[in-house]
Amino acid sequence: MPRQNYGLRIFHNQPKKVSTQHHPENSSGGIVIDALIAIVLSVALIILANHFEVWKHIKGNENVVSSEQILEEQEICKFGYDVSGYFFTDLELKADQFLGDLLYYEGISFDKIAKLEEKSKDIYSVRKLKAGKYLTFVRPDSCSTPCSFVYQPDPYGYVVYSLEDSLDVKYVEKEVVAHVETASGTVTSSLWNAMIDNGLQPAVIDMMEDALSSAVDFYHAQKGDRFKLVFERNYIDGEAIGVGKLLGAYYENDYGQHYAVRYKSDNYEGYFDLEGRATKRAFLRAPVKFSRISSRYNRNRLHPIKGRRIPHLGTDYAAPYGTPIHAVANGVVEIAGYGKGNGKYVKLRHNKTYQTQYLHMQRFAKGIRKGTRVGQGQVIGYVGSTGLATGPHVCFRFWKNGRQIDHLRENFPPAKPIKKDELEDYFIKRDEMKYMLDVINFESDQDKLAHDPDNLSS
Numbered sequence: 304m305p306r307q308n309y310g311l312r313i314f315h316n317q318p319k320k321v322s323t324q325h326h327p328e329n330s331s332g333g334i335v336i337d338a339l340i341a342i343v344l345s346v347a348l349i350i351l352a353n354h355f356e357v358w359k360h361i362k363g364n365e366n367v368v369s370s371e372q373i374l375e376e377q378e379i380c381k382f383g384y385d386v387s388g389y390f391f392t393d394l395e396l397k398a399d400q401f402l403g404d405l406l407y408y409e410g411i412s413f414d415k416i417a418k419l420e421e422k423s424k425d426i427y428s429v430r431k432l433k434a435g436k437y438l439t440f441v442r443p444d445s446c447s448t449p450c451s452f453v454y455q456p457d458p459y460g461y462v463v464y465s466l467e468d469s470l471d472v473k474y475v476e477k478e479v480v481a482h483v484e485t486a487s488g489t490v491t492s493s494l495w496n497a498m499i500d501n502g503l504q505p506a507v508i509d510m511m512e513d514a515l516s517s518a519v520d521f522y523h524a525q526k527g528d529r530f531k532l533v534f535e536r537n538y539i540d541g542e543a544i545g546v547g548k549l550l551g552a553y554y555e556n557d558y559g560q561h562y563a564v565r566y567k568s569d570n571y572e573g574y575f576d577l578e579g580r581a582t583k584r585a586f587l588r589a590p591v592k593f594s595r596i597s598s599r600y601n602r603n604r605l606h607p608i609k610g611r612r613i614p615h616l617g618t619d620y621a622a623p624y625g626t627p628i629h630a631v632a633n634g635v636v637e638i639a640g641y642g643k644g645n646g647k648y649v650k651l652r653h654n655k656t657y658q659t660q661y662l663h664m665q666r667f668a669k670g671i672r673k674g675t676r677v678g679q680g681q682v683i684g685y686v687g688s689t690g691l692a693t694g695p696h697v698c699f700r701f702w703k704n705g706r707q708i709d710h711l712r713e714n715f716p717p718a719k720p721i722k723k724d725e726l727e728d729y730f731i732k733r734d735e736m737k738y739m740l741d742v743i744n745f746e747s748d749q750d751k752l753a754h755d756p757d758n759l760s761s
């Protein structure tokens with residue numbers, strides 16, 4: 304593992320005044336802001352102009368939404384219900400309780416409860432509700448029978464069990480808002496563990512290693528190597544839930560300076576250097592971040608459930624329920640289906656040679672069905688234990704020319720560079736990102752103090 308060789312230390316991490324929204328529905332406000340920027344640009348210094356270009360680019364594609372706005376929206380609407388017209392009561396689920404009893408107590412007939420149980424099976428079965436979590440009952444007035452109850456299995460969404468005559472059950476994905484943030488750091492000798500304690504930061508480092516994987520040899524990172532990053536952090540209900548896309552990365556070592564710029568167009572989606580050459584491996588190392596390999600590809604494995612020797616033609620990555628599963632390369636969904644052993648699974652075709660498969664999913668990501676095009680790193684589903692599985696994990700399988708292989712032993716061809724006719728477009732994006740990276744500072748205040756004892760007095 305490369306991790307033992309070095310530690311990466313992040314010095315600062317400042318949220319930028321820019322936020323983007325993942326589901327842009329209304330972009331009418333953008334025109335006014337663009338016009339304002341144009342006026343500002345005409346009078347600003349050249350340096351400033353450059354800065355605004357960057358800002359404009361980031362907000363240009365998607366909506367700008369402030370956290371205050373989102374909070375306001377939440378206050379008006381809760382689980383899709385207008386808060387001024389409904390009453391909400393939370394009830395903690397306790398072990399050994401029967402949902403049927405709870406609902407009966409709320410005035411729901413046993414007949415309805417039985418039908419609801421049946422109806423919930425395909426969406427989110429009421430049998431999966433867990434002690435320690437909450438049910439929120441929704442009522443049209445404070446003492447009436449509830450018209451629905453809501454359960455939140457994970458931070459990404461909630462299930463609405465409607466108790467109206469139609470007995471509707473639906474899973475609602477929450478809106479994810481991405482803020483652009485920056486970070487920089489220096490490779491030190493022993494700080495990897497400190498970073499793990501830091502929660503989200505290792506995810507960013509992981510993405511940097513992926514983005515620069517063909518340009519930088521991270522297995523031989525040296526003390527004193529330095530890096531800078533521009534990335535998105537995702538928020539749900541105003542709370543950080545994890546990092547999103549890495550937008551740009553810079554890495555400096557004895558061999559020079561390396562840039563990776565995320566570029567997406569009709570023809571490309573990936574990371575490229577300043578000349579437009581791919582800086583990322585054609586295939587990601589793993590479909591889940593921070594997972595633990597719980598079982599490697601093994602032609603002679605004792606099966607944990609069946610108890611017989613059955614070859615394990617995949618690699619198992621153990622991760623908590625609901626962890627996003629990423630496509631390891633660009634491709635097309637061949638199957639998004641269900642199998643008795645596989646559970647919910649997705650199979651992707653990447654090109655004539657390679658296919659990959661992801662088993663035991665809790666659920667598919669939005670829009671994932673046969674024929675869907677996916678980009679490298681795109682979320683295609685969430686970790687679960689459907690089918691024949693002892694706990695939450697992804698069984699990841701890799702086919703080469705129709706034969707299953709151990710992807711951890713495969714040498715993949717490098718990704719393709721951007722073609723000449725698209726380079727001009729790429730260079731515009733590149734310049735913006737390079738500017739953003741270049742203005743990030745390396746030294747933290749602490750570091751300055753260490754280097755310059757005179758500063759101690761100030």
Ligand SMILES: [Zn+2]
Nearest residue numbers: 617618619698
């Ligand atoms: Zn497996």
